Amino acid sequence: DTEVTQTPKHLVMGMTNKKSLKCEQHMGHRAMYWYKQKAKKPPELMFVYSYEKLSINESVPSRFSPECPNSSLLNLHLHALQPEDSALYLCASSQGLAGTYYNEQFFGPGTRLTVL
Amino acid sequence: KNEVEQSPQNLTAQEGEFITINCSYSVGISALHWLQQHPGGGIVSLFMLSSGKKKHGRLIATINIQEKHSSLHITASHPRDSAVYICAPRGTGNQFYFGTGTSLTVIP
Numbered sequence: 001d002t003e004v005t006q007t008p009k010h011l012v013m014g015m016t017n018k019k020s021l022k023c024e025q026h027m028g029h030r031a032m033y034w035y036k037q038k039a040k041k042p043p044e045l046m047f048v049y050s051y052e053k054l055s056i057n058e059s060v061p062s063r064f065s066p067e068c069p070n071s072s073l074l075n076l077h078l079h080a081l082q083p084e085d086s087a088l089y090l091c092a093s094s095q096g097l098a099g100t101y102y103n104e105q106f107f108g109p110g111t112r113l114t115v116l
Numbered sequence: 117k118n119e120v121e122q123s124p125q126n127l128t129a130q131e132g133e134f135i136t137i138n139c140s141y142s143v144g145i146s147a148l149h150w151l152q153q154h155p156g157g158g159i160v161s162l163f164m165l166s167s168g169k170k171k172h173g174r175l176i177a178t179i180n181i182q183e184k185h186s187s188l189h190i191t192a193s194h195p196r197d198s199a200v201y202i203c204a205p206r207g208t209g210n211q212f213y214f215g216t217g218t219s220l221t222v223i224p
Contacts, residue, residue: 042202042214043159088157103147103206107159
């Protein structure tokens with residue numbers, strides 16, 4: 001299984017809602033990533049988990065809360081979002097963080113989020 | 117200040133043409149990733165390389181670490197190659213960098 005899956009594919013939420021995005025991989029990868037991508041822009045790194053511990057937080061607002069319950073799963077909990085948070089949220093995984101070939105990232109299809 | 121520069125930003129080619137996309141970076145890197153993103157969002161990893169050259173089918177990626185430059189070549193281009201191609205170097209301290217992407221359209 002060489003796939004990263006993400007659910008849901010699309011999500012529309014109001015500014016007062018609480019929702020979660022889910023990402024799953026069964027490749028035995030120990031590093032998982034959340035990215036945010038606005039239209040016609042490259043992905044922006046949000047969070048990196050390595051061995052289920054938060055390794056990098058790129059100064060993301062607290063209304064985004066990541067969680068890594070086990071080595072195969074990565075969640076992104078959303079609360080009190082703003083319309084400007086509407087974007088494509090991409091999850092990725094890699095074997096690890098260190099070393100050249102461990103770095104290759106495999107991406108999921110993304111969740112397209114619209115905040116009303 | 118942009119650590120990664122890609123060129124061209126947009127490229128239109130006739131089917132069958134040889135295509136080159138360039139990536140220059142100003143930081144020290146451990147490896148460089150070439151990614152492909154189709155309309156609709158999904159990102160596919162094409163190559164991860166730290167030296168020399170890699171080939172996969174009609175795609176070839178090269179990197180010159182001393183000159184801080186990488187190229188992605190597509191031979192015998194096809195309309196299904198139409199996508200955004202993103203250069204993503206990995207910094208020596210595990211920093212993540214992304215180019216702004218090259219939007220390729222291949223016309224039948």
